[in-house]
Amino acid sequence: MSNVTTAVLELSSGSLTLSRPGTSDASLRAWSAADELLLKEAFAHLDAVPDAQVLVVDDQYGALTLGLSAWCPDVVADSAQLRAALTLNAELNPGSSAPGHVYSWGQPPPGQYDLILLRIPREADYLAWLLRWINGALTPGGVLLAAGMIKHLPDRSVDVFNAAVDVRNVSRAVKKARLITCGRGDETLDHWSGVWKGYELDGSGIRVIAMPAVFAREKLDQGTRLMLPHLQTALQACSPDARVLDLACGNGVLGLSALMAKPELEITFSDVSSQAVLSARHNTAAAFPSARALFVHADGVASDLEPFDLILLNPPFHEGGVVGDHIALRLFEQASRSLSARGRMLMVGNRHLGYHKSLRRFFPHIRQLDANPRFVVFEAWRH
Incomplete structure (x- = not known):
């Protein structure tokens, strides 16, 4: 203390x-x-x-x-x-x-x-x-x-x-x-149209929906859009039954995209928001009912999980009105301890937060894969 x-x-x-x-x-x-x-x-x-x-x-x-x-x-x-x-x-x-x-x-x-x-x-x-x-x-x-x-x-x-x-x-x-x-008022959640909102994942035929507390529930956010093409490359290095973590999963769009490429993956969706976890569970059940999927409501990476071959991350950058990299730093540290020996993390972040520097505190190896004026995509690994 x-x-x-x-x-x-x-x-x-x-x-x-x-x-x-x-x-x-x-x-x-x-x-x-x-x-x-x-x-x-x-x-x-x-x-x-x-x-x-x-x-x-x-x-x-x-x-x-x-x-x-x-x-x-x-x-x-x-x-x-x-x-x-x-x-x-x-x-x-x-x-x-x-x-x-x-x-x-x-x-x-x-x-x-x-x-x-x-x-x-x-x-x-x-x-x-x-x-x-x-x-x-x-x-x-x-x-x-x-x-x-x-x-x-x-x-x-x-x-x-x-x-x-x-x-x-x-x-x-x-x-x-x-x-x-x-x-008390008369309005209830029964038949309220605002419970679920979403969008179709580009060209997939999969509709991704989410509850109200979930980030970017009505359209694909631009950081994730920049990251998605690099997900396919990252998955090519993984075995068909690799263990993948969609960390800070939101509606589960990154994990769902991974399952589209390799349905045999063992995938864990984790988020600090219970409504995000419920949304990812709903979307996975609808699109991949036979997937080997685990859903975890946790603040970061739960300590009792086995190491992962690939961790996908679009970290939050605000908490209760405070904007900064403090959440991402904690997630980077946890992710570095949760990778398998040859595991890698693929992440996207806001360019102005300088993640190219903070990632080096936890990963000996980082590589910039993509960037635009607002976002940067990195790959990071330990060995």
């Missing part, structure tokens, strides 16, 4: 010492003013209704969950990162306890709740999906407290709320954050 950078969140009920996993940058706190607003309003509500059943949705690093630990909230999060953050931060706060189970959208909580706290996501479609799901999870008299940093609220967020839930109050701005108090 000596290398953990911490900061103290002061609350009316006491204080929490919190760390943000995955970075040693002391300027990146494990909570925001939106979390403070949510907790302040939740405490006031729970003072009046102390036996309320509480659910926390998409807590990021545990501030909401641990701040409300006295009420034993259930927790659901799209990101697998929350599990490790809760474990770490519960150890830093002996008076607080992490829940025994963190639900995901692959296994959502089955109950109904009197109070739901939501960190508003940046994506309008995901917000619309969440609000419709929450309508089914709130008790008839239940309350939804939703908050976010104003600069990170999605476009049309007011319209998205009004279309789905009963908006009762919108707070003034506090430390550049805003709180929205809502009651």
Whole structure:
């Protein structure tokens, strides 16, 4: 714990010492003013209704969950990162306890709740999906407290709320954050056209669709488009039954393209987003029902997986509004330890992040395969 950078969140009920996993940058706190607003309003509500059943949705690093630990909230999060953050931060706060189970959208909580706290996501479609799901999870008299940093609220967020839930109050701005108090609305996920969106993979006849929290779900992103021609070359060096990892898989387009070339591959799809994993599973079942495929909801490369002959990666470059290479660096390190003796990583990244330098920290050998003004494709290997 000596290398953990911490900061103290002061609350009316006491204080929490919190760390943000995955970075040693002391300027990146494990909570925001939106979390403070949510907790302040939740405490006031729970003072009046102390036996309320509480659910926390998409807590990021545990501030909401641990701040409300006295009420034993259930927790659901799209990101697998929350599990490790809760474990770490519960150890830093002996008076607080992490829940025994963190639900995901692959296994959502089955109950109904009197109070739901939501960190508003940046994506309008995901917000619309969440609000419709929450309508089914709130008790008839239940309350939804939703908050976010104003600069990170999605476009049309007011319209998205009004279309789905009963908006009762919108707070003034506090430390550049805003709180929205809502009651249950009538809109649900049943027959909602926004659950799945997608596109046809060029010339393949395969339709790739995804849920709202998934990156580039409506069209093939330009980085992946630049990388795809080099995937065929990389696969030529692999045996027909090679082990391939689609890391940060999103909708699974890279892994699906690999299966198109070599259907006998043993392929693992892994992503920090549970909705991404669900989307990759759906697409693989539709296009390659007999594929030897494994689907893993994990923050990076799960430690119990066997080494891979080829790792495919289009790394995320932003997390909670913070743009940089910190996610990619962690994935590079994990990938370098997860390759077989002759294994290789094929990746594409934003040109301005200078991955030609950071890759050398983990791979003795790198080769640039392609580039355009925005993206660069690299091959990296250890031996």
